[in-house]
Amino acid sequence: MKFIKTDIPDVVILEPTVFGDERGFFMETFRDDTFQSEVCERRFVQDNHSKSSCGILRGLHYQTEMTQGKLVRVVSGEVYDVAVxxxxxxxxxxxxxxxxxxxxxxxxxxxPEGFAHGFYVMSDSAEFVYKCTDYYAPEFEVSLKWDDPSIGIQWPLVDGKAPSLSAKDEQGLSFAEAPYFE
Structure with a gap:
């Protein structure tokens, strides 16, 4: 597995080694000892799986308490994934x-913990799976406004159409009014 640093060093891309032939493929998606030594020391306590249609944007979410680090991947389709x-x-x-x-x-x-996270579905549909370092606690969840100009995310919107949002995400806070971590 390759571990690729991003412009924010704490956010890391993991690229698996894929072994394939005409029968299909095999890859190791997670190995605790390697993750601990190459990325950071964390313990995962919850796995989640969602399916979304094209044009759906989920996020940008984070929890102010019971903060969650997330190891995310797509098993069907394609998304644009963002960490703030x-x-x-x-x-x-x-x-x-x-x-x-x-x-x-x-x-x-x-x-990592301390980041808002969200994704936008670019394919007909996408299945998104992720490991979390703490449990989901909706009473501590914050939704950050997906299109806040002060953050400047260039979402690759399909046909330039506004994304489909949940009611919670439509009420997202601006970066200026959102709670921060110290």
Missing amino acids: DMRKSSPTFGKHVGVVLSADNKRQLWV
């Missing part, structure tokens, strides 16, 4: 990383 640094003491505070994750490229993204 919400750690006020970080040199990359307010910056973001965007990466295409797909069933074809088989890449994963490590999004």
Whole structure:
């Protein structure tokens, strides 16, 4: 597995070695000892799986307590995945990383605690799976406005159409009014 640093060093792309032939393929998607030594020391406690249609944007979410680090990947389709640094003491505070994750490229993204996270579905549909370092706690969840100009995410919107959002995400907070981590 390759571990690729991004413009925000704490956010890491994991690119598996894929062994394939005419019968299909095999790849190792997670190995605890390698993750601990190459990325960071974390323990995962919850796995999630979602399916979304083209044009759906989920996020940008984070929890102010019971903060979650997420190791994310796509098993069907293609998404544009984004992590926004919400750690006020970080040199990359307010910056973001965007990466295409797909069933074809088989890449994963490590999004540490202290980051808002979201993704936009670019294919007909996408299945998104991820490991979390803490449990989902909706009472602590914050939704950051997906199109806040102060963050400047260039979402690859299909046909330039506005994304489909949940009611919660339509009410997302601007970066200026969102709670930060120290």
